[in-house]
Amino acid sequence: MVKIAPSILNGNMSDIASTIAILDKAEADWVHLDVMDGVFVPNITFGPKTIADIRPLTKTFFDAHLMVHDPNVLLEEFVKAGADMITVHYESPGCAHLDRVIQRIHGLGVKAGVALNPATPDSVLDYVLDSIDMALVMSVNPGFGGQKFIPHSLRKIESIANTAAKRGLKLEIEVDGGVKITNAAEVINAGATVLVAGTAVVAAPDPVQAVKDLKGCAK
Numbered sequence: 282m283v284k285i286a287p288s289i290l291n292g293n294m295s296d297i298a299s300t301i302a303i304l305d306k307a308e309a310d311w312v313h314l315d316v317m318d319g320v321f322v323p324n325i326t327f328g329p330k331t332i333a334d335i336r337p338l339t340k341t342f343f344d345a346h347l348m349v350h351d352p353n354v355l356l357e358e359f360v361k362a363g364a365d366m367i368t369v370h371y372e373s374p375g376c377a378h379l380d381r382v383i384q385r386i387h388g389l390g391v392k393a394g395v396a397l398n399p400a401t402p403d404s405v406l407d408y409v410l411d412s413i414d415m416a417l418v419m420s421v422n423p424g425f426g427g428q429k430f431i432p433h434s435l436r437k438i439e440s441i442a443n444t445a446a447k448r449g450l451k452l453e454i455e456v457d458g459g460v461k462i463t464n465a466a467e468v469i470n471a472g473a474t475v476l477v478a479g480t481a482v483v484a485a486p487d488p489v490q491a492v493k494d495l496k497g498c499a500k
Contacts, residue, residue: 283499284475285492286311286344286455289335290326291479297331300483301338307492311342313457313477314364318349321373322424329355329362336363344368344475346396346457348423351375353382360389368394368417368455371405383412394455398423399431403441414453415475416441420468421458430459435471442472462491465498 292300319325345364386393394415421428457477485491
């Protein structure tokens, strides 16, 4: 069954505890943590301190998506804060030695993911696909929520899913950006196993029903 990973960024950041409580009630599978530094992407969100503060509020899997210039600087702090998976961007200058970064994340005892921006081909994952736990397909340009889904993302999702199947890999394929009830089935059918749903869940009138509806798209 597809996993739903709502982003807390779409909630009221002055009352994150309420957002976490809502996601627990909705039985969201993961909590997606959008970490932005204002350098790699044109926005600033939060860091390890915020993650550490909300970690005691839920036992839900913490999916930390680092949209930062150099993730290496704070990897240990994010793990200590309670991240269960750390996803870094292939395009990040700090990931020039991507295989080394992946090894370091695993060495810290958590799962490792690699994210690709919309214009980045999935072929860049060829030599690390066997080493990662998740490939994250950005279906919008990272930095802000509420953007429209980029249609060619479906081809990238499908390509990664086919490659993983041929290699016999148990790879999560996460899709982030513009995912909603009207396109979720198409995204899942392309091969996605995890849907990041910010506006579609956290900003929905009924987040509990929104999660149920998104999961229903997998049937």
